[in-house]
Amino acid sequence: MIRRQRIGILTAGGDCPGLNAAIRGVAKTAIVRHGMEVFGISDGFLGLINKEYVELTEKSLSGILTLGGTILGTSRVKPFKKKANGDSAISKPELIKEHYDQMGLDCLVCIGGNGTQKTAYRLAQEGLNVVGIPKTIDNDVFGTEMTFGFDSAVNIATEAIDRLHSTANSHKRIIVIEVMGHNAGWIALYAGLAGGGDVILIPELEMNIDSVNRYLEERACKNKDYSIVVVAEGVSPKRKKKSAAEYIAKMISERTGLETRETVLGYVQRGGTPSPMDRILATRYGAAAVELIANNDYGKMVTLRSDNIVPVPLEEIAGKLKVVTEDHPLVMKARGMGTCFGTDGSIRENKD
Numbered sequence: 001m002i003r004r005q006r007i008g009i010l011t012a013g014g015d016c017p018g019l020n021a022a023i024r025g026v027a028k029t030a031i032v033r034h035g036m037e038v039f040g041i042s043d044g045f046l047g048l049i050n051k052e053y054v055e056l057t058e059k060s061l062s063g064i065l066t067l068g069g070t071i072l073g074t075s076r077v078k079p080f081k082k083k084a085n086g087d088s089a090i091s092k093p094e095l096i097k098e099h100y101d102q103m104g105l106d107c108l109v110c111i112g113g114n115g116t117q118k119t120a121y122r123l124a125q126e127g128l129n130v131v132g133i134p135k136t137i138d139n140d141v142f143g144t145e146m147t148f149g150f151d152s153a154v155n156i157a158t159e160a161i162d163r164l165h166s167t168a169n170s171h172k173r174i175i176v177i178e179v180m181g182h183n184a185g186w187i188a189l190y191a192g193l194a195g196g197g198d199v200i201l202i203p204e205l206e207m208n209i210d211s212v213n214r215y216l217e218e219r220a221c222k223n224k225d226y227s228i229v230v231v232a233e234g235v236s237p238k239r240k241k242k243s244a245a246e247y248i249a250k251m252i253s254e255r256t257g258l259e260t261r262e263t264v265l266g267y268v269q270r271g272g273t274p275s276p277m278d279r280i281l282a283t284r285y286g287a288a289a290v291e292l293i294a295n296n297d298y299g300k301m302v303t304l305r306s307d308n309i310v311p312v313p314l315e316e317i318a319g320k321l322k323v324v325t326e327d328h329p330l331v332m333k334a335r336g337m338g339t340c341f342g343t344d345g346s347i348r349e350n351k352d
């Protein structure tokens with residue numbers, strides 16, 4: 001009797017639409033194409049620490065493709081973080097290795113963003129077989145053109161911006177909308193462009209509020225009755241308690257006298273059913289991850305490059321961030337059409 005390969009899957013970090021599509025892509029490919037056994041681990045790495053898991057079957061996968069969130073649950077537990085281990089007799093990584101062996105796993109599929117892939121890499125260095133799948137609405141995972149979750153978030157944010165145009169127009173107001181993205185400006189850039197934002201502010205490009213206000217005042221003088229300002233959450237001034245949107249709206253209204261309102265889109269960008277493109281990308285990533293496992297090809301993350309799924313060693317990914325650059329084609333095109341990025345040409349050094 002040939003022993004069936006046994007895969008563990010976990011979802012870690014912020015949730016996003018498409019996680020269940022990725023779980024389904026891994027598990028169905030493993031079960032149907034390769035006759036493998038698949039176990040879903042609860043709540044990210046916490047489930048490995050507590051040895052909480054369930055076997056995934058074709059029955060348990062039925063109907064999850066279109067479901068938002070993750071049927072496995074997630075957490076932001078970082079097993080290698082010093083404080084996570086405190087003075088416990090056995091470290092969290094040791095416990096993970098012990099439970100990985102007790103579960104008889106041949107490989108661990110880690111679905112997550114930057115932090116998750118960094119932990120996956122460190123577990124690989126500890127001797128576990130791991131394969132990473134890049135997930136996050138932020139789209140800031142290094143080495144891949146796109147993470148799943150991003151397209152859904154851009155769709156949600158764009159629809160919100162479309163709606164804000166009508167109310168801004170009716171009241172002849174400046175509306176500032178804040179989108180997520182952590183320390184990157186990808187959602188703001190894509191949704192700002194798709195939604196016809198007049199001003200797009202992202203953490204990668206040093207923002208000068210006076211140049212924003214000059215731009216808005218010039219628009220007002222040309223009888224442009226309203227303006228839409230799209231700001232990434234990472235623009236918020238670290239030293240202030242205010243959100244980016246509150247801070248920018250305050251600076252605009254106080255210094256120009258233009259009537260201004262703000263909206264923080266928040267967690268709606270992470271909720272609900274995945275877009276069709278995210279369903280497809282998540283499924284492609286899941287199926288490709290299983291092919292690596294079937295070939296005992298570990299220590300890699302599947303990436304999207306020119307519409308091909310390409311495995312890349314985790315050591316090339318771990319700890320790096322993919323951020324928007326000043327010369328990004330979308331930034332250049334938007335500037336050429338008169339979109340304001342609030343810069344006086346300077347650019348913030350990428351600290352990560």
Ligand code: F6P
Binds near residue numbers: 014015076
């Ligand atoms: O990483 C996804 C994300 O939504 C970021 O855009 C955001 O800054 C962060 O998660 C919020 O973290 P939490 O879900 O822990 O509040």
